[in-house]
Amino acid sequence: MxxxxxxxxxxxxxxxxxxxxxxxxxxxxxxxxxxxxxxxxxxxxxxxxxxxxxxxxxxxxxxxxxxxxxxxxxxxxxxxxxxxxxxxxxxxxxxxxxxxxxxxxxxxxxxxxxxxxxxxxxxxxxxxxxxxxxxxxxxxxxxxxxxxxxxxxxxxxxxxxxxxxxxxxxxxxxxxxERLERAWKFFHADPAGPRVRRARPVTITAGSWFLTIASTVLAAGSLAYLAALAWQEALLALLLCGAGAWVFAHHAAIWRFRTQRRWATDWAYDPARSRPAPVVDRGFVNKLDQQFRRYFRRYLPTGADRERWLTETAGIRRALRDEVAELYRESRIPADRVIWLIRHLVREVRDRWQEGTLWAYREQLRVPLSVKAPCVLGAAALAAGAGMLAWNAVQVNPFAAVLALILASAGGWFSGFGWIGVAAERKRYRADKEVADRQRADRQRDFERWTAKLTGKPxxxxxxxxxxxxxxxxxxxxxxxxxxxxxxxxxxxxxxxxxxxxxxxxxxxxxxxxxxxxxxxxxxxxxxxxxxxxxxxxxxxxxxxxxxxxxxxxxxxxxxxxxxxxxxxxxxxxxxxxxxxxxxxxxxxxxxxxxxxxxxxxxxxxxxxxxxxxxxxxxxxxxxxxxxxxxxxxxxxxxxxxxxxxxxxxxxx
Structure with a gap:
C-alpha cells in the first residue's frame, strides 16, 4: 500500500x-x-x-x-x-x-x-x-x-x-x-499477429558458383585425360572415382550441415557471448527484456532451482528477445502487443526443460558413425580410383599424367568443397523452413487461443x-x-x-x-x-x-x-x-x-x-x-x- x-x-x-x-x-x-x-x-x-x-x-x-x-x-x-x-x-x-x-x-x-x-x-x-x-x-x-x-x-x-x-x-x-471474468482483459492489448523468421534462401555467390563449376570441369577433364591415357584399365578406376565421389560428397554435406548448425545454435545460446542488441528502438528492446525476465521467473519448471534455471537459460532468453525484436521492430507495434508471444516462447523453453530436451539439439546434430564412416570410405574409394588412373597413365606418358593428376587434385579439392557447401546450404534451408513452418503453426494456434480468451474486453x-x-x-x-x-x-x-x-x-x-x-x-x-x-x-x-x-x-x-x-x-x-x-x-x-x-x-x-x-x-x-x-x-x-x-x-x- x-x-x-x-x-x-x-x-x-x-x-x-x-x-x-x-x-x-x-x-x-x-x-x-x-x-x-x-x-x-x-x-x-x-x-x-x-x-x-x-x-x-x-x-x-x-x-x-x-x-x-x-x-x-x-x-x-x-x-x-x-x-x-x-x-x-x-x-x-x-x-x-x-x-x-x-x-x-x-x-x-x-x-x-x-x-x-x-x-x-x-x-x-x-x-x-x-x-x-x-x-x-x-x-x-x-x-x-x-x-x-x-x-x-x-x-x-x-x-x-x-x-x-x-x-x-x-x-x-x-x-x-461479469466484472470478475472480464476486468483483467482490459490490461492486455490486442495481440499482434504471429510472425516467424523466414527461412533464409539458399545463398551461393556468383563467384562461388563460377569457382565450383570451373573446378568441376577441370577435375572431370583431367580425370578423363588420365582415363584416355590408360583406357584399357580405366573402367574400374572411373567406377571407383564416381561412386567414391558421390558417397563422400553426400555424407560430407550431412557432416558439414550438422556441425555448422550445432555451432550456430551453441553460439546463439551462449550466455557469456557479448553481442549487440538488434538495431531497433532501445525502449522497445528494454520492455522486451523486462517481459522475458518476468515470465522466465514466473514460469519456473517444476522442482527446478530458480537461480540455476535463470542462469542456464540466460543465453536462450537473450536469443529469443533478439528474435522478437527483429520480427516486431516497427515502432507502431508496442511491446505489450507481443507479450502473448513472449509467454508462448517461455512456456516452450520451460516444457523442454521439464522434458529434458532443452539441449537435445546437441545430440540430434551430433555426427554419427553412420555418416563419418561412409564419408571416409567414399574419400578412400575416390583416392584409390584416382590413384589407379594415375598409375596406369604414368606408364604411358609420365609428364602428362603427373600434370593431369595435379590438375585433377586441385579441381577436385575446390569442386568438392563447393558442391558440399551447396548441398549443406540446401539442407540448411530445408531445415530452417521446417522449423519456421512448425513455429508458424504453433504460434498461430496460441494466437487464436489468446485472441479468443480476450473476447469481451470491457x-x-x-x-x-x-x-x-x-x-x-x-x-x-x-x-x-x-x-x-x-x-x-x-x-x-x-x-x-x-x-x-x-x-x-x-x-x-x-x-x-x-x-x-x-x-x-x-x-x-x-x-x-x-x-x-x-x-x-x-x-x-x-x-x-x-x-x-x-x-x-x-x-x-x-x-x-x-x-x-x-x-x-x-x-x-x-x-x-x-x-x-x-x-x-x-x-x-x-x-x-x-x-x-x-x-x-x-x-x-x-x-x-x-x-x-x-x-x-x-x-x-x-x-x-x-x-x-x-x-x-x-x-x-x-x-x-x-x-x-x-x-x-x-x-x-
Missing part, C-alpha cells in the same frame, strides 16, 4: 495502450455535434475537466438540444463546488435561454429534476420525498448520471434518501457485466463505472465503521492513485486505469475529518490493507501536491503534529528516458479522474480556515445557488 508517512515505489509491472480505440478523440476540424459527442464520452469516462470545454464549445456554437443542455449542466457541476463554477459558465447557461425549442423529452425531464435538486439546496425544509420521487421517475441511465455527477450537491434533506439508494446500486453493479467507460461503484463501496464502509449517517457527513472527497506494483492500461486521450488502486475517502463531519484508505484489487473487486485516520480540523497544517523532476506527483497532507500522509498519485513511464507529451497529457487526464481537484479545494480550505471553512463555504454557496437554479430553470422557459 503506497499510503504512508514515507513513500516507497515499486513500479508498474506492465502497461497497455489500446491504440485502436478512438472513443475520446475529437476530429481535427469537428462539427459542433462531433465536438459534443467527444465531450460526452469523456464525461462518461470520469474526465469532467476534459469534458467541459468541448461540450461548452458545442453548445456555444449552436448545438442546443435537450440532451446537450442536460450534459452541459452535468459537465459544469461534476466534481466541483459552486465556488469553482465560473461566471462564464453561468453566462453560457443564460445565453442558451430560449434556444431550447424542442418538445418535452426524457432530457428536459432530467433538466427539471436537476433544477429541483438545486432549488432544494436553498431550503432547509425542502420536501425530500418529492425530490426523491422525481429522481426515481427518471430513466435508470439518466438517474445514475445525475446521482454520479451531482454527488457533491446531494446533501441536506435530500441526502439520506438518495445516498441509501446510491450505495445499494453500487453494491449491485460492482460485479455487474471498454473504458465500463472500467470507469466499476471504479465509481468501488468508491461508493469504500465510502459506505467508512460510514459504517465510523457509525455515520448521511446527515452527519457535511461533505466528502475522494482521491485514487495506483497501488504499486500494478498493471496499467488506457485508451488514446483517456486516463490510465490500474489493476490495483489506493483509494482515500475523506468524510467531513461536525467533529472533524474521518479518513479511510484501502488498496483495491480492481480485477477481483476486493479491498485490502485498510487504514483509518481521525483528526480535528485545527490539526490540518498543510495540503499540497509535489511534482518531482522525474515526473512523479505526490499528494501530501501534513498535520500540525508533523505527521504526513502521503500518496503517490502518478508517475512517468518507468522505461522512458523523459516523459513525452502524450504521457504528460495522459497523466493530466488521470489526475482529473482521480478527484484531486475537488479534494484539494476542500482540504486546502480546511487547512486555511479550519472548521470555519465549512460555514463560510456554505455562505458562499448560498449566494450563488439562486443564480445557478435560475439559470437551469431558464433553459426550460
Amino acid at each position: 503506497n499510503v504512508a508517512e514515507d513513500t516507497a515505489t515499486v513500479g508498474v509491472q506492465a502497461e497497455t495502450v489500446h491504440g485502436d480505440v478512438t472513443v475520446y478523440q475529437i476530429p481535427a476540424d469537428p462539427t459542433p455535434e462531433q465536438r459534443f459527442a467527444g465531450g460526452v464520452h469523456r464525461l462518461l469516462g470520469g474526465m469532467a475537466d476534459e469534458a467541459r470545454e468541448p461540450i461548452k464549445q458545442a453548445v456555444a456554437d449552436g448545438y442546443v438540444t435537450g440532451r446537450s443542455c442536460f450534459y452541459l449542466i452535468l459537465a459544469l457541476l461534476s466534481g466541483r463546488t459552486l465556488q469553482q463554477l465560473s461566471k462564464d459558465d453561468l453566462h453560457l447557461l443564460h445565453d442558451v435561454r430560449g434556444k431550447l425549442t424542442e418538445p418535452p423529452s426524457r432530457w428536459t425531464g432530467a433538466i427539471k429534476v436537476v433544477n429541483r435538486i438545486l432549488t432544494a439546496l436553498e431550503k432547509e425544509d425542502a420536501d425530500a420525498d418529492s425530490v426523491d420521487d422525481e429522481l426515481r421517475g427518471l430513466d435508470a441511465d439518466l438517474r445514475e448520471e445525475v446521482q454520479r455527477h451531482l454527488e457533491i450537491f446531494l446533501n441536506g434533506p435530500v441526502q439520506a434518501k438518495i445516498w441509501a439508494r446510491v450505495f445499494d446500486t453500487a453494491k449491485e453493479e460492482r460485479l455487474a457485466n 471498454d473504458d467507460q465500463e472500467m470507469a463505472h466499476w471504479l465509481e461503484c468501488d468508491r461508493k463501496a469504500l465510502m459506505e464502509k467508512a460510514m459504517r465503521h465510523y457509525k455515520l449517517e448521511a446527515k452527519d457527513v457535511i461533505t466528502h472527497a475522494f482521491i485514487e492513485a495506483p497501488a504499486f506494483p500494478c498493471k496499467r492500461a488506457g485508451v488514446p486521450d483517456g486516463p490510465w486505469r490500474y489493476s490495483r488502486y489506493t483509494l482515500l475517502v475523506f468524510l467531513l463531519t461536525a467533529d472533524g475529518v474521518r479518513q479511510m484508505s484501502a488498496v483495491l484489487d480492481f480485477e477481483k473487486a476486493g479491498f485490502h490493507g485498510q487504514r483509518r485516520y481521525n483528526y480535528r480540523y485545527d490539526q490540518v497544517g498543510a495540503v499540497h501536491v509535489n511534482q518531482a523532476d522525474d515526473g512523479y506527483l505526490t499528494f501530501e497532507l501534513t498535520l500540525v503534529n508533523g505527521k504526513a500522509i502521503t500518496l503517490e498519485i502518478s508517475g512517468p513511464d518507468p522505461d522512458a528516458d523523459e516523459p513525452e507529451e502524450d504521457e504528460r497529457t495522459v497523466t493530466q487526464v488521470t489526475l482529473d479522474t482521480a478527484g484531486l481537484g475537488n479534494t484539494l479545494h476542500v482540504l486546502e480550505g480546511i487547512a486555511a480556515e479550519g472548521k470555519e471553512w465549512i460555514a463560510q463555504e456554505r455562505k458562499r454557496e448560498e449566494r450563488r445557488l439562486p443564480d445557478l437554479a435560475e439559470a437551469t430553470a431558464g433553459l426550460l422557459a
Whole structure:
C-alpha cells in the first residue's frame, strides 16, 4: 500500500495502450455535434475537466438540444463546488435561454429534476420525498448520471434518501457485466499477429558458383585425360572415382550441415557471448527484456532451482528477445502487443526443460558413425580410383599424367568443397523452413487461443463505472465503521492513485486505469475529518490493507501536491503534529528516458479522474480556515445557488 508517512515505489509491472480505440478523440476540424459527442464520452469516462470545454464549445456554437443542455449542466457541476463554477459558465447557461425549442423529452425531464435538486439546496425544509420521487421517475441511465455527477450537491434533506439508494446500486453493479471474468482483459492489448523468421534462401555467390563449376570441369577433364591415357584399365578406376565421389560428397554435406548448425545454435545460446542488441528502438528492446525476465521467473519448471534455471537459460532468453525484436521492430507495434508471444516462447523453453530436451539439439546434430564412416570410405574409394588412373597413365606418358593428376587434385579439392557447401546450404534451408513452418503453426494456434480468451474486453467507460461503484463501496464502509449517517457527513472527497506494483492500461486521450488502486475517502463531519484508505484489487473487486485516520480540523497544517523532476506527483497532507500522509498519485513511464507529451497529457487526464481537484479545494480550505471553512463555504454557496437554479430553470422557459 503506497499510503504512508514515507513513500516507497515499486513500479508498474506492465502497461497497455489500446491504440485502436478512438472513443475520446475529437476530429481535427469537428462539427459542433462531433465536438459534443467527444465531450460526452469523456464525461462518461470520469474526465469532467476534459469534458467541459468541448461540450461548452458545442453548445456555444449552436448545438442546443435537450440532451446537450442536460450534459452541459452535468459537465459544469461534476466534481466541483459552486465556488469553482465560473461566471462564464453561468453566462453560457443564460445565453442558451430560449434556444431550447424542442418538445418535452426524457432530457428536459432530467433538466427539471436537476433544477429541483438545486432549488432544494436553498431550503432547509425542502420536501425530500418529492425530490426523491422525481429522481426515481427518471430513466435508470439518466438517474445514475445525475446521482454520479451531482454527488457533491446531494446533501441536506435530500441526502439520506438518495445516498441509501446510491450505495445499494453500487453494491449491485460492482460485479455487474461479469466484472470478475472480464476486468483483467482490459490490461492486455490486442495481440499482434504471429510472425516467424523466414527461412533464409539458399545463398551461393556468383563467384562461388563460377569457382565450383570451373573446378568441376577441370577435375572431370583431367580425370578423363588420365582415363584416355590408360583406357584399357580405366573402367574400374572411373567406377571407383564416381561412386567414391558421390558417397563422400553426400555424407560430407550431412557432416558439414550438422556441425555448422550445432555451432550456430551453441553460439546463439551462449550466455557469456557479448553481442549487440538488434538495431531497433532501445525502449522497445528494454520492455522486451523486462517481459522475458518476468515470465522466465514466473514460469519456473517444476522442482527446478530458480537461480540455476535463470542462469542456464540466460543465453536462450537473450536469443529469443533478439528474435522478437527483429520480427516486431516497427515502432507502431508496442511491446505489450507481443507479450502473448513472449509467454508462448517461455512456456516452450520451460516444457523442454521439464522434458529434458532443452539441449537435445546437441545430440540430434551430433555426427554419427553412420555418416563419418561412409564419408571416409567414399574419400578412400575416390583416392584409390584416382590413384589407379594415375598409375596406369604414368606408364604411358609420365609428364602428362603427373600434370593431369595435379590438375585433377586441385579441381577436385575446390569442386568438392563447393558442391558440399551447396548441398549443406540446401539442407540448411530445408531445415530452417521446417522449423519456421512448425513455429508458424504453433504460434498461430496460441494466437487464436489468446485472441479468443480476450473476447469481451470491457471498454473504458465500463472500467470507469466499476471504479465509481468501488468508491461508493469504500465510502459506505467508512460510514459504517465510523457509525455515520448521511446527515452527519457535511461533505466528502475522494482521491485514487495506483497501488504499486500494478498493471496499467488506457485508451488514446483517456486516463490510465490500474489493476490495483489506493483509494482515500475523506468524510467531513461536525467533529472533524474521518479518513479511510484501502488498496483495491480492481480485477477481483476486493479491498485490502485498510487504514483509518481521525483528526480535528485545527490539526490540518498543510495540503499540497509535489511534482518531482522525474515526473512523479505526490499528494501530501501534513498535520500540525508533523505527521504526513502521503500518496503517490502518478508517475512517468518507468522505461522512458523523459516523459513525452502524450504521457504528460495522459497523466493530466488521470489526475482529473482521480478527484484531486475537488479534494484539494476542500482540504486546502480546511487547512486555511479550519472548521470555519465549512460555514463560510456554505455562505458562499448560498449566494450563488439562486443564480445557478435560475439559470437551469431558464433553459426550460
